[in-house]
Each structure stands twice: as C-alpha cells, then as structure tokens.
Amino acid sequence: KNEVEQSPQNLTAQEGEFITINCSYSVGISALHWLQQHPGGGIVSLFMLSSGKKKHGRLIATINIQEKHSSLHITASHPRDSAVYICAAPLSTGNQFYFGTGTSLTVIP
Amino acid sequence: DAGITQSPRHKVTETGTPVTLRCHQTENHRYMYWYRQDPGHGLRLIHYSYGVKDTDKGEVSDGYSVSRSKTEDFLLTLESATSSQTSVYFCASGAEIYEQYFGPGTRLTVT
Numbered sequence: 543k544n545e546v547e548q549s550p551q552n553l554t555a556q557e558g559e560f561i562t563i564n565c566s567y568s569v570g571i572s573a574l575h576w577l578q579q580h581p582g583g584g585i586v587s588l589f590m591l592s593s594g595k596k597k598h599g600r601l602i603a604t605i606n607i608q609e610k611h612s613s614l615h616i617t618a619s620h621p622r623d624s625a626v627y628i629c630a631a632p633l634s635t636g637n638q639f640y641f642g643t644g645t646s647l648t649v650i651p
Numbered sequence: 652d653a654g655i656t657q658s659p660r661h662k663v664t665e666t667g668t669p670v671t672l673r674c675h676q677t678e679n680h681r682y683m684y685w686y687r688q689d690p691g692h693g694l695r696l697i698h699y700s701y702g703v704k705d706t707d708k709g710e711v712s713d714g715y716s717v718s719r720s721k722t723e724d725f726l727l728t729l730e731s732a733t734s735s736q737t738s739v740y741f742c743a744s745g746a747e748i749y750e751q752y753f754g755p756g757t758r759l760t761v762t
Contacts, residue, residue, distance in 0.1 A: 572749065573749045575749075575751060577751075577753075584741075584753055584754070584755045584756060585694075585741060585743075585753035585756075586753070587750075587751050587752065587753070590749060590750070590751075628693065628694070630694070630751070632748070632749050638696060638709065638710065639684070639694075639696055639751070641693040641694040641695070642693060643691065643692065643693040644693060
C-alpha cells in the first residue's frame with residue numbers, strides 16, 4: 543500500500559472547467575506539498591500547507607489533517623495547466639518524503 | 652526559483668561503471684535531497700543531507716552513495732551502475748526541513 547494515494551491518475555478536461563485532484567495519505571505529517579511537472583520539464587512546488595486553504599491565482603489547495611486528505615482545485619482551467627500534479631507528504635520527523643504517483647492532467651482547448 | 656543546477660543533464664553509461672551526478676545550489680540551503688523518478692513509482696528518496704558531511708539514507712539507497720563537503724554541492728555516486736538504475740534523477744534543496752526546490756533533473760541511461 544502506498545503511503546500517499548492520488549486520484550484520478552489521469553484527467554482530461556475542456557478549457558474553462560473546474561478541476562479537482564485528490565490526495566490521501568496514511569503517514570503522520572506536519573505539512574503537504576503540491577508539485578507541478580510539465581512534460582519533459584522540471585518540478586515546481588505549487589503549495590506547502592499544513593492546515594486550511596491556500597490560494598495562488600487560479601489554484602486552490604485545501605487540507606484536512608484529521609481526515610488525512612488534501613485537494614488541489616484549478617478554476618477556469620487552461621491548456622497551459624496541462625501537466626502532472628504530484629502530492630508529497632513529508633513525515634513528521636522530516637527525514638522522509640512520500641510522493642503520490644501523480645495525476646496527469648490534459649486540458650483541451 | 653531557487654538556483655539549483657544539476658550536471659550532467661543527460662548521461663549514457665555502461666553497466667558496471669561508476670557514475671557521479673552533481674547537484675549545485677546557490678541559495679545556502681541547509682537541506683539537500685536526491686530522488687529518482689520512474690514510471691509507476693513516482694519520486695523516491697535516495698539520500699538526503701541536513702548539513703555539510705551530514706547525510707542519511709532514504710527509501711531506495713542501495714547501490715548509491717552521497718557526499719556533501721560544501722554547503723552548495725551534493726554528489727550522488729552510483730558505485731557500479733546497473734540497468735535498474737536507469738532513471739531520471741532529481742535533486743532538491745530547502746532552507747527549512749519541509750521546503751523542496753527542485754533541480755532540472757538528470758536523465759541517466761545504463762546500457
């Protein structure tokens with residue numbers, strides 16, 4: 543069993559749609575990361591959050607520590623949002639990160 | 652973005668040869684990490700460092716060693732490369748223990 547599970551694995555949306563990607567984890571953590579990876583590209587950290595909600599432009603991330611669940615929302619999706627989105631959970635001890643296998647998002651014009 | 656570079660960006664090597672990958676950061680970050688990324692497995696931690704000469708093993712450390720003699724450099728060595736070590740390698744660094752700024756990646760092919 544993976545310590546971090548993401549759903550869905552693949553997602554195709556029409557431009558303008560509201561998108562939700564989910565992440566559930568089984569380990570004890572103090573914070574959770576959402577990462578973005580474009581095809582053939584590097585990895586960018588979008589959010590690090592330990593409670594509540596964070597917003598950056600059209601991206602919103604929420605976390606419920608008690609339920610061990612986080613969501614990444616994209617409002618008014620755009621083709622440039624097409625990428626793999628990865629959630630990562632560092633253990634509370636800080637010496638280990640567990641990563642989901644990613645959600646591949648394709649936004650069609 | 653944090654100034655993190657990796658070298659080389661691409662490498663093809665033969666089974667049994669030693670390989671060293673370099674991660675260089677200009678942010679004076681205390682923490683540095685090496686990951687590998689494989690289809691179906693996602694990112695997995697190989698080794699990490701929490702200061703000069705302070706390193707520890709991650710989830711998939713067998714066959715790899717690391718060294719950190721300066722704050723800015725974190726080297727990953729494959730002592731005797733095997734085909735199972737064909738992968739994309741990412742390093743990351745952070746000033747705080749939960750920060751993660753990633754380098755551009757190194758694509759390694761072991762033939």
